[in-house]
Amino acid sequence: MDRRNFLKYSGLASGTLALAGISSAGFVAGRNKDGNTGFGRTPYGKDQFFNRKPFLVEQPTYMKVGTPERIGYLDHLFRRNAELRYHIFSYGREGFQKVRDEGPEKLPEPLKSYYIDNPSAFEEFFRAMDRANEQKANWEKYKDRYMLAEAWSAAHASPLGAPGAFPREPRGNPEESDFSGVNEDSLKLKSPQHGSRLIKKISHLFGATLTGITKIKKEWVYQGALRGRGRGDFEVPGHWKYAIVIAIPHEWESFYANPTYGTSHDAYSMLRFISGKLETFIKKIGYSARSHIPPTSYDLILPPLGIDAGLGEQGRHGILITPELGANTRLAAVSTDMPLEPDKPVDLGIRKFCNKCKICAEECPGKAISFAGSPYKTVRGYKRWSIDQDKCYTVWNSVATSQPRGCRICLAVCPYSRKNNWIHTIAREADPRDPTGLVSSAMLSMQKNFFSYPGGKEYLPPPEGNNKTYGKPPDWLRTEEWFDI
């Protein structure tokens, strides 16, 4: 072919390719979910989802080693602390020292039995209260530096806990409150599969990042107190058949800047709105519904339900780890009798990875996370990772915040808590497909040698530490960027 013909045919081919390229670009622009303002890549863009199909299993990855038992409500740190505080305040100002001096033997039941069985928890509570007093005194020093972080957290906390908070707390027996407002003229659902698909679509539209559905096992229902009815043992209501488990992340930039710049309230307030709206939606299509929502309005334990629903697996730090959000996974659930098709659990190798990793244990300022080589503790019939909640709470009362509003360092440093970009997606996709464990070892080696971590106590205020954060706080949380300090 001579030069003239070469240029001619090359031009024709290039023009055809350019048109095909422009056409493809136009197709992508039309199809791309990022084009949906407010519902783009982060909240529910298609490319954020991990394909769980190859990893579905019949049995969840937690290990059943005995007879499962229901969890007593005092096993919940905040309920236990609230009850102990209530008892202390009943004595007036002297209550704090009096109860501390008398020890657990003089407490009313069921607190007495709990703290006699767990004496270190009793001591740790008072240590946390001591630290809370120091925290309050220290706040004067830090309030300017963290003004924006405090405002950010307070803004998210403002819809929580007030008498008019949404959704409303249940009143009376579940057989009344869960059916209150249910549409009695509803239509027949085509099938449970239709039910699940509809509920998932709706929950995503309400803002849920992940939604999974599972049957409710009775061991995941609290015992000893029921919202709306109060204290006392109860049988699991027959209409609590399924749990719709929803998950969203904390805002990522503030999340990496834990403990002082982050907050739990951002995810909490969003979860309340999502599950509250889902509860109303389900009632309006003819079925009972009850929200189980943060910070403390639960009758169900959510992480194991999330595992059953195939969202992820339990991590060393006790938190549910999902492939999309890592440990930045905050949960709520709606229990219902709507006929639904449950999801299957997954085995993504997360438990095995946690056996090796231990970064969260190394970074925990309170040494509340175990360094054991595998899940070591048998809790209510299951061998599992279990953190020392009371030591964790002491850290909440120690970091430079106005009040104990959490730490979340274990979540931020978790290697699974990474952005949805190509480099982390390669790791996410390769690791669960590698039966040899070489990929996870290589990833972990890079994680430990390439990334830098401040280390345990550094997250605490002086003299123990230097108020370090894991990641750099974003400019919108750095007061000095916007105000004269």
Add this chain to the structure above:
Amino acid sequence: MFPYSTMLQPIFWMVIGLLTGVFVIGLRYWLKDLNISMNWWKWVLLSFWIVLLAVTLCGSFTLMGENEWTAGYRFLLFFGAVITISGAGLWMILRRVNP
């Protein structure tokens, strides 16, 4: 944000493709002028090395973009060393082995 904006993303990748094409044409002339004769497996090796180089640079800057500056530098240092050593080995193979 560039290049992931509605307008610029498709244009960006089209330009990258164009540049890659021009690069490959230029590379062929370079190899010819350096008296390096190529066959299919030499092209496979060279292409693999170029992809590795691109992934290393891209990976390093991705981490830096995430504010993980230390991880980005260390990633570049470690895989940069791997790329340099393997590049030197590849260069010797390309020059010495004549199909």
